[in-house]
Amino acid sequence: MARLTIDRVTKSYGVVRALDDVSLEVADGELVAVLGASGCGKTTLLRQIAGFDRPDAGRILIGDAVVSTPTRHVPPEQRRIGIVFQSYALWPHMSVTENVAYGLAVSGVRDPERRNRVNAALALVELDGLGERRPALLSGGQRQRVALARCLVTEPSLVLLDEPLANLDVHLRSSMEREFARFHERTGTTMIYVTHDQSEAMALADRIAVMDDGRVRQVATPTLLYREPADAAVARFIGEGMVVPVEVRSPGANGTCEVDLFGYRVAMRAAAGQPQARAAQACLRARSLRVVGADVPGVRARVERCIYRGGHFRVEAHLEASSDIALHLSAPEPCALAPGALINVAVDDGWLIPDSTQG
Amino acid sequence: MPYAVPGVVLAIAAILLFLKPLPVLGVSLYNTLWIILFCYLARFLVLGLRPVIAGYRQLDRTLEEASQIAGARLLRRLRTVVLPLIAPAATAGALLIFLTAFNELTVSALLWSSGSETLGVVFFSFQQGGDATYAAALGVLTVGVSIALMYSTLLMADRLPPGVLPWRD
Numbered sequence: 460m461a462r463l464t465i466d467r468v469t470k471s472y473g474v475v476r477a478l479d480d481v482s483l484e485v486a487d488g489e490l491v492a493v494l495g496a497s498g499c500g501k502t503t504l505l506r507q508i509a510g511f512d513r514p515d516a517g518r519i520l521i522g523d524a525v526v527s528t529p530t531r532h533v534p535p536e537q538r539r540i541g542i543v544f545q546s547y548a549l550w551p552h553m554s555v556t557e558n559v560a561y562g563l564a565v566s567g568v569r570d571p572e573r574r575n576r577v578n579a580a581l582a583l584v585e586l587d588g589l590g591e592r593r594p595a596l597l598s599g600g601q602r603q604r605v606a607l608a609r610c611l612v613t614e615p616s617l618v619l620l621d622e623p624l625a626n627l628d629v630h631l632r633s634s635m636e637r638e639f640a641r642f643h644e645r646t647g648t649t650m651i652y653v654t655h656d657q658s659e660a661m662a663l664a665d666r667i668a669v670m671d672d673g674r675v676r677q678v679a680t681p682t683l684l685y686r687e688p689a690d691a692a693v694a695r696f697i698g699e700g701m702v703v704p705v706e707v708r709s710p711g712a713n714g715t716c717e718v719d720l721f722g723y724r725v726a727m728r729a730a731a732g733q734p735q736a737r738a739a740q741a742c743l744r745a746r747s748l749r750v751v752g753a754d755v756p757g758v759r760a761r762v763e764r765c766i767y768r769g770g771h772f773r774v775e776a777h778l779e780a781s782s783d784i785a786l787h788l789s790a791p792e793p794c795a796l797a798p799g800a801l802i803n804v805a806v807d808d809g810w811l812i813p814d815s816t817q818g
Numbered sequence: 819m820p821y822a823v824p825g826v827v828l829a830i831a832a833i834l835l836f837l838k839p840l841p842v843l844g845v846s847l848y849n850t851l852w853i854i855l856f857c858y859l860a861r862f863l864v865l866g867l868r869p870v871i872a873g874y875r876q877l878d879r880t881l882e883e884a885s886q887i888a889g890a891r892l893l894r895r896l897r898t899v900v901l902p903l904i905a906p907a908a909t910a911g912a913l914l915i916f917l918t919a920f921n922e923l924t925v926s927a928l929l930w931s932s933g934s935e936t937l938g939v940v941f942f943s944f945q946q947g948g949d950a951t952y953a954a955a956l957g958v959l960t961v962g963v964s965i966a967l968m969y970s971t972l973l974m975a976d977r978l979p980p981g982v983l984p985w986r987d
Contacts, residue, residue, distance in 0.1 A: 511883060535886045542887050550882035554900045561898070563887035613888065 460648060461616035461663040462487050463508065468517035468527075470503055477503040478514070479673040490643050490650045491678075492664035494657055497777040500673040503654045508651065508659055510535040519618055530648045531703045540617045541610030545603045545625055548596040555581070555605050556590035583645075584638075600631045604638075611646065620652045624659060625804070636662055652806055657697060660687075669693050687730070687810055694742035696814055701743045702812070703784055715787035716724035718809060721780040723758040729811035747808035750774070750796075757803040760786055776802065823919065824860065825924030832857045851934040857925045862918060866911035873907030874900070905973060913971050921960055 463485040470478040478634065485491045493501045506512045510526060510533060519527035519685050521540070523532050526533040529724045559580055562575045566744045581587050584604035603623060610618060623639070624632045636797040638661055640785060641648055652658050661681040668678045677689040688694035705718040705727075716729040718741060727741055733765055751757050760776040763785075778784045779801065786804065836853050839846040847853045877900065885899045923938035930939045937960060944953035 510825045536891055544884060546878060546879045546880055548884040550881060550899060565889045
């Protein structure tokens with residue numbers, strides 16, 4: 460078990476900045492998800508932590524030991540970490556037991572102890588009795604569990620999970636998700652979970668680090684990330700947030716303020732001590748938008764289409780005042796909105812994005 | 819490349835190269851078995867390496883990385899992960915070399931010396947000396963060995979990466 464400290468790490472490949480001044484603190488026993496679209500640098504970050512690659516600037520500490528700087532580099536085999544690869548990377552020429560025992564054999568653990576620890580690890584992932592099989596004869600979920608057992612049997616100080624569920628089908632995914640959560644609870648290992656799937660990250664992580672374009676945009680708990688995104692990119696990425704331009708009217712107290720959304724006055728949540736810019740951006744969620752009658756205050760929008768989603772409709776619309784701003788909201792069944800219809804939308808809740816000062 | 823050069827050319831090049839004793843060592847390879855070995859290596863190594871390289875290219879890098887993470891250093895990784903996984907391809911390469919070098923004549927005809935005759939040379943001299951019966955008997959034996967070996971490579975063909983065996987698509 461150990462802390463992980465990533466301190467202003469930068470890495471470029473040619474002209475591409477894969478990691479740009481990335482800092483992240485992971486506490487002992489914490490599960491942090493690194494979330495981002497593909498190509499945002501999350502795998503590069505993982506390879507830096509594992510030591511397959513060295514940074515151009517910055518440093519990485521595991522516990523109190525500096526493992527990576529541009530000049531000092533502890534090779535992966537000495538870092539005492541575990542990785543679950545996206546492709547599982549089980550050795551096809553070894554049986555399940557041999558796969559799991561490998562790390563122990565390498566570090567010189569001898570037989571009765573080695574056998575006991577391997578059996579315990581296999582029991583922990585509920586694979587007892589399959590020890591003699593070859594990985595090729597196992598199902599996807601079973602292979603995943605072998606990989607997990609193999610990585611945990613050596614009791615690493617830190618476990619890196621590289622999109623471990625990306626190759627599984629939907630049913631298996633949710634059950635493995637539960638398994639990971641249970642696992643983390645039971646072992647209390649520090650884990651870094653790299654994924655592009657936000658529902659996975661939300662379900663598992665203590666905190667989520669959102670990466671975009673080689674940078675860490677925000678590190679926060681899942682709730683905070685959803686409720687209070689730090690910038691427009693995070694707001695759009697997490698939970699399909701809508702970003703709309705607003706004008707701040709009065710900076711209210713207690714973390715609220717009153718804004719003007721194309722002539723419609725709404726109260727929104729805002730960060731305390733925010734600089735009082737007049738023009739700003741706000742993040743809206745589909746669940747806080749309602750279609751209301753024309754006589755109630757609201758913002759006018761034109762319906763583009765209605766999609767049936769089982770039990771409710773997803774209504775996609777754009778603002779009448781500015782047609783390049785799209786809204787989407789859910790409307791209960793039955794829904795009589797035809798494309799092109801004008802609707803009045805009330806906003807129950809919103810978040811004034813702190814980092815949206817537009818000069 | 820060396821495989822495309824005719825054997826005669828390679829053999830003459832080797833004679834010219836090794837006619838004088840090797841510098842520094844002062845040993846002459848000329849007129850020994852070793853000059854034949856040298857030429858065989860130059861000629862057939864490519865054939866044997868190709869399957870090995872193909873096998874290595876197909877190895878998933880993460881298999882090696884997983885073993886690195888488990889704490890294994892380079893030599894151990896090679897021994898426990900890389901070698902077992904490319905062993906079938908390496909065996910196929912070895913068999914290919916054996917099959918081709920077994921009855922090789924053109925290179926050894928120019929390089930053999932008394933006491934270091936290769937099979938091809940022995941054939942040839944039997945035939946030249948009028949002992950056609952001996953030559954035929956030896957021929958039948960070598961054909962038998964070749965067929966047995968080719969059959970054994972075919973048996974393991976399913977475990978080999980594609981493109982290793984030249985006579986299979």
